[in-house]
Amino acid sequence: MSDLYDAVIIGGGPGGYNAAIRLGQLGKRALCVEKRGTLGGTCLNVGCIPSKALLRVSELFEESKDHYPALGIKTNGVTFDLDAMMAHKDKTVDGLTKGVEFLFKKNKVEYTTGAGAFAGGNKVEIRANDGTTRSVEAKSLIIATGSEPTPLPGITVNEEDIVSSTGALKLKDVPKRLLVIGAGYIGLEMGSVWRRLGSQVTVVEFLDRITPGLDGEVAKNFQRILARQGMVFKLGAKVVGVDRKNGALQVSIEPAAGGAHEIIETDIVLSSIGRRPYTQGLGLDKVGLTTDNKGRIPVDKNYATATPGIFAIGDVIEGPMLAHKAEDEAVAVAEIIAGQAGHVNYDAIPAVVYTHPEVATVGKTEEELKAAGIAYKIGKFPFAANSRARANATTDGFVKILADAKTDRVLGVHMIGPEVGNMIAEATLAIEFQAAAEDIARTSHAHPTLTEAVRQAAMAVGGWTMQM
Numbered sequence: 483m484s485d486l487y488d489a490v491i492i493g494g495g496p497g498g499y500n501a502a503i504r505l506g507q508l509g510k511r512a513l514c515v516e517k518r519g520t521l522g523g524t525c526l527n528v529g530c531i532p533s534k535a536l537l538r539v540s541e542l543f544e545e546s547k548d549h550y551p552a553l554g555i556k557t558n559g560v561t562f563d564l565d566a567m568m569a570h571k572d573k574t575v576d577g578l579t580k581g582v583e584f585l586f587k588k589n590k591v592e593y594t595t596g597a598g599a600f601a602g603g604n605k606v607e608i609r610a611n612d613g614t615t616r617s618v619e620a621k622s623l624i625i626a627t628g629s630e631p632t633p634l635p636g637i638t639v640n641e642e643d644i645v646s647s648t649g650a651l652k653l654k655d656v657p658k659r660l661l662v663i664g665a666g667y668i669g670l671e672m673g674s675v676w677r678r679l680g681s682q683v684t685v686v687e688f689l690d691r692i693t694p695g696l697d698g699e700v701a702k703n704f705q706r707i708l709a710r711q712g713m714v715f716k717l718g719a720k721v722v723g724v725d726r727k728n729g730a731l732q733v734s735i736e737p738a739a740g741g742a743h744e745i746i747e748t749d750i751v752l753s754s755i756g757r758r759p760y761t762q763g764l765g766l767d768k769v770g771l772t773t774d775n776k777g778r779i780p781v782d783k784n785y786a787t788a789t790p791g792i793f794a795i796g797d798v799i800e801g802p803m804l805a806h807k808a809e810d811e812a813v814a815v816a817e818i819i820a821g822q823a824g825h826v827n828y829d830a831i832p833a834v835v836y837t838h839p840e841v842a843t844v845g846k847t848e849e850e851l852k853a854a855g856i857a858y859k860i861g862k863f864p865f866a867a868n869s870r871a872r873a874n875a876t877t878d879g880f881v882k883i884l885a886d887a888k889t890d891r892v893l894g895v896h897m898i899g900p901e902v903g904n905m906i907a908e909a910t911l912a913i914e915f916q917a918a919a920e921d922i923a924r925t926s927h928a929h930p931t932l933t934e935a936v937r938q939a940a941m942a943v944g945g946w947t948m949q950m
């Protein structure tokens with residue numbers, strides 16, 4: 483076969499592999515280049531999937547130990563086997579990454595293992611792990627090289643006792659003490675995993691709140707609930723150094739604005755202060771491309787970079803670093819390359835923190851609406867008043883709907899509570915369809931379900947909540 487493709491995609495994560503599959507479906511000859519050795523990118527290998535596997539098993543452990551007795555289930559002496567938990571996680575990852583290879587075959591996508599780099603024009607040079615190289619050409623090139631953990635100056639991650647999320651997913655023992663830097667998605671999810679398994683978890687956050695970007699009221703409740711579970715928060719603080727002494731880590735912490743430092747002793751440090759786009763070794767200069775001040779590749783609304791024929795999607799461009807956002811862009815760019823009208827609605831991209839309770843959000847927050855000067859109405863409903871949540875004994879949290887004051891159009895939905903990660907799909911669909919809050923309020927919801935809380939919150943926007 484010739485080495486001229488319709489499209490070569492560099493990176494086999496949710497952006498790259500979905501673009502390749504969609505191009506295959508649209509009859510294009512696509513080649514996906516991935517250097518990791520397995521497909522699925524950060525998400526399947528060291529991100530979404532392994533973290534959710536550990537979140538699930540650690541939650542089951544904690545529930546059976548601490549909550550089942552109150553429900554009449556006797557579980558004296560529940561213990562766990564960390565190796566078996568890790569084996570479950572690894573097996574899940576293995577199955578899913580191989581599943582992507584199967585999908586490639588099914589959709590006639592070619593896949594090669596190796597690092598891709600631009601070689602000028604429409605050429606990509608692929609260096610395989612054994613050192614051999616191969617040159618390919620394509621009418622369209624897609625950059626989907628993703629992101630990597632943002633390093634913290636002065637802190638050297640060794641993935642043993644000072645870890646990024648990757649090391650936090652494969653600790654060999656449960657640390658007695660875990661210090662997390664950054665109260666964002668990774669810090670709170672991985673912090674929850676290890677706290678449930680027995681670690682004392684301290685979270686040091688630079689800002690005076692957790693989960694920046696999420697609705698402020700939800701974030702406040704979230705912090706209160708996590709603190710009740712035993713997580714200790716040090717807000718408005720920064721880590722300025724880590725030393726090793728007496729077989730432990732001595733972490734120096736200062737107020738964010740500067741001032742006297744204190745030392746916290748810990749066994750493991752997890753650095754999770756964000757992720758940054760990854761373009762190392764890609765040879766952007768060979769094709770006249772540069773990155774912006776955050777390391778992102780600038781693109782237009784069709785994901786076209788400044789160089790004709792080269793596109794970029796996923797974590798390496800602007801926007802939330804989420805797997806489904808990368809997937810949405812993958813489908814859009816493939817359709818655009820195939821001459822169709824691909825499009826992503828950035829107002830309707832949900833986000834979920836998979837702790838217990840979960841936090842889920844879509845659309846604008848109150849803070850964003852205020853800043854934009856948009857008049858809005860609020861409808862809220864607590865899970866404590868939802869019959870299913872009471873039967874399940876999971877009553878923490880609430881649903882909050884923000885709707886346009888004049889038109890009633892749903893602008894944002896923010897939830898904290900049981901299973902809200904699944905329930906956000908309804909709110910996302912409402913925003914995608916430009917629904918009014920009243921549309922949700924007048925849609926039948928099965929009883930007794932947690933989703934009734936969404937309906938009741940929508941009724942509350944109109945001032946006629948029925949169950950409270």
Ligand code: FAD
Binds near residue numbers: 760803
């Ligand atoms: P990536 O998944 O990073 O894939 C890029 C791929 O490109 C990598 O496999 C890399 O090896 C490869 N690559 C890079 N350069 C080259 C090159 N030159 N040649 C060949 N290959 C190359 N998001 C969610 O939506 N939900 C979650 O629950 C979630 N949980 C997460 C948990 C953790 C711990 C982490 C770290 C992230 C999580 N994310 C989650 C974020 C999600 O993983 C990313 O948003 C998503 O993977 C981005 O997809 P991508 O295809 O843009 O990049």
Ligand code: NAI
Binds near residue numbers: 687693803
């Ligand atoms: P994050 O951006 O979610 O959170 C980083 C936190 O660190 C912020 O609260 C920030 O204020 C704080 N911070 C920054 N510098 C600091 C410093 N010097 N000292 C103390 N705190 C500091 O980033 P995180 O948790 O690393 O995750 C990266 C990204 O991966 C997320 O933004 C998200 O896009 C994705 N992700 C998504 C998940 C999901 O969808 N459930 C789960 C895990 C990751």
